[in-house]
Amino acid sequence: MTRKMLILAAGAAVALASGFMMTGVARAQSGVVAAALNAGTVGEQADGYLGIAGSVGADVRSEVEAINIKRRAAYTQLASQRGVTVQDVAAATACQTLGRLKQGQAYRIGAGAWQTKGAAPIALPPYCATAG
Numbered sequence: 668m669t670r671k672m673l674i675l676a677a678g679a680a681v682a683l684a685s686g687f688m689m690t691g692v693a694r695a696q697s698g699v700v701a702a703a704l705n706a707g708t709v710g711e712q713a714d715g716y717l718g719i720a721g722s723v724g725a726d727v728r729s730e731v732e733a734i735n736i737k738r739r740a741a742y743t744q745l746a747s748q749r750g751v752t753v754q755d756v757a758a759a760t761a762c763q764t765l766g767r768l769k770q771g772q773a774y775r776i777g778a779g780a781w782q783t784k785g786a787a788p789i790a791l792p793p794y795c796a797t798a799g
Contacts, residue, residue, distance in 0.1 A: 700730045707783055710773025711764050713792050715742060715757025720773035720781040762795035 696704070700717075703709035708721035709731055716735045719728060742756040749756070765774055768784045775781050776792055 696734055697730050699724075699727050700734065703727050703731075704772055705769075707771060707773040710775060710781060711761065711768060712774070713758065713761050713765065713776045714754070715761040715764070718775060718781075720775070758792075758794060762791060765789050765791055765795075 700709060703723055706721075708719070708723050709727060710718055710720040712718045716738055717731045719731060723731075738757070739753065742753045742760065746753045746756045765776075766789065768774055768789065770784050770786060772784050773781050774784060774789060776790075782789075
């Protein structure tokens with residue numbers, strides 16, 4: 668698993684740098700989702716997908732679902748290219764994404780409670796240490 672995560676992280680880093688995932692499909696978001704992310708009512712999760720962290724309208728919920736569908740498609744494509752699972756790609760990407768959150772944004776590690784990013788770095792899941 669450690670070697671697989673290292674290979675996957677390298678692939679995810681290349682994809683992130685090239686804009687394939689996080690600046691393109693996976694990070695594409697409307698103004699309402701960007702506002703919800705900044706307000707902490709939508710957040711990033713350690714599984715690589717957005718989640719609803721607070722009270723949001725149907726428009727935001729619909730946009731989050733659409734973004735997650737696009738993320739899954741991007742993760743599936745990269746997983747196929749790398750010979751790993753979609754979950755592994757999503758988790759490796761989440762390691763990168765969680766490390767880039769801005770102060771005040773919401774995040775969730777595993778099935779834990781939603782948290783708000785403070786000034787200190789986020790305590791990432793243990794598998795992120797092998798991915799980066």
